[in-house]
Amino acid sequence: MIEPSGPLKGLRVVDLTRVLAGPTCTQMLGDLGAEVIKIERPEAGDDTRGFAPPFMPNTRESAYFVGVNRNKKSITLDIAKPEAQAVVHKLLANADILVENFKVGALAKYGLGWDQLKEKYPGLIYCSITGFGQTGPYAPRPGYDALIQAMGGVMSLTGEPEGEPQKVGIPVADLFAGLYGTIGILAALRHKQATGQGQQIDIGMLDTHVAWLANQGMNYLATGQNPPRLGNQHPNIVPYQVFPTADGYMVLSIGNDPTFERFCKNFGLEHLLADERYATNAARVGNRALVTETLTAVTRTMPTDEWIAKLEALKIGCGPINTLDRVFADPHVQARDMLVKMPHASGQEVTVVANPVKLSATPPDYRSAAPLLGQHTDEVLASLGYSAAEIASLREQKLV
Structure with a gap:
């Protein structure tokens, strides 16, 4: 892997996320230079590895997974087992950030909840991304993008006036939650720099969805009237x-x-x-x-x-x-370098959408494409002091 050069160089992120909201957050951190160690289930891995077709050309890697997991190292660990939990603790001993999107309380079963870690690792920034946050009556519920779009009001605003409510064509609830998670982490890093103290960041997808209702949310608050669906028209400006x-x-x-x-x-x-x-x-x-x-x-x-x-x-x-063919062929999109070609461990080159953040001194870097499942397990374990024999034993026990 190419050495990072971004503004977060030197930071280690333990990544216990899967699907989209969490991986969006950790990919942003990786793009900005952090070392991201993605912990996946042995054999199965992140759910999105199976969200295919389509696969990236000439590979067995799903386009979905490749799109949100670059600049990460993949290790496999069965965190339900104490021996694998010990590996996570070794990672946390030198980590700055943990990002997770398990159901509320799920990691506590493995001794990896915030309340169990905060005293042992007082400088740890612990970002939890869930459907409904850590508190409130819906906290135990699982969160799904379409569900959040429905409950958060955006579906009531989207679609033709006489048609049925519509969700947005991309999973915006997941994406916004991931990006708000990144913002929270950057703020927590500034606090840690000043005080040495970590903290938990509680990101609820429904919260972030309500937050970006923006002008339509304010239209309701100003009038007490539910804004109608207007199709492709603007509620406050014509034409x-x-x-x-x-x-x-x-x-x-x-x-x-x-x-x-x-x-x-x-x-x-x-x-x-x-x-x-x-x-x-x-x-x-x-x-x-x-x-x-x-x-x-x-x-x-x-x-x-x-x-x-x-x-x-x-x-x-x-x-x-x-249409998307015209988007990616647009001369302005190309001039802004919004597509990046990266070598992949399969031996193929993959094309991915670039990070849109343009930094003049410390721009995002593209060190490695999304990893194969467990690609870096031996490398990371060796860096933690495990011998080849110990790694082989962990593998025999199906802990990695």
Whole structure:
């Protein structure tokens, strides 16, 4: 593995996470230079190793797993056994951070709960990511992305007005929980730097979901009214939505009155500016259907690419609705280096989505692709002082 160079270089993370929320958090830490030791179940490993097809080309590694487990070392341990728990304790003796997403109380069965570790390792930062957090009536429940999207309100806001509620097309509840976990860890590291003390970080997926209801959450708090589903329209700005073109669709984002005026003057709609129903954003929100109908008749007159060229020249927000092939082929996405090719232990090269954080002095680095199951077991155990014979014995006992 290439030596890390990021701002978290020198930090060790014990990674007891699987699926998506936890691995998103620990991959971010790994990208920023931390040594991440991922502990997986012998033979089975992280559940997402089996979330396939698709597999990465010419490998038996699931695309799902490869996408959120780079810059990690994989060791296999059966943490239900005392001998394997002893290995975890040896790791923790020189670790800065533990990240886990077991059900509340599950790790306590193995002597690895926060209350059992905090006195033995007072500087340990212990990040727990669960569906509902460590407290409250739902704490014992398992958390799943679609379930959290439903309970957290976003599904009630997503979809066509007359259609059924819709979840977002990617697992945003998992992803946000993982990223909030990273933020909490970075704050805890600053506290530890100042005081020497670790702490527990309690991340509940439902909490993080409620936190990013953002303007829609505030719309409810301001009015006491549940915001309706608006399809692809914006609750507070009109026109800011999908419009049909002569050959497809585009997003038109007119964020203020001067921009609307510029749009009207350049596309034969200047007469609308004298109509009070169109004159201000507040009026346009109140006459949403009328504005949409009026502009749709105009947007249908040109193909998408022609609209984009003309609107960009006028500095009016717009964009095509890209499929993923167009996203990854986009010249701006490519210029921003959002795809990275990495050598994989299978002997193949894998392409992954890059870390979006751009740091001028200590950028994310890409040291190793997602590991094979147990790829680093012998290496890590040897670094902890286990002899070859002791490692072989652990393997014979199916503890690793």
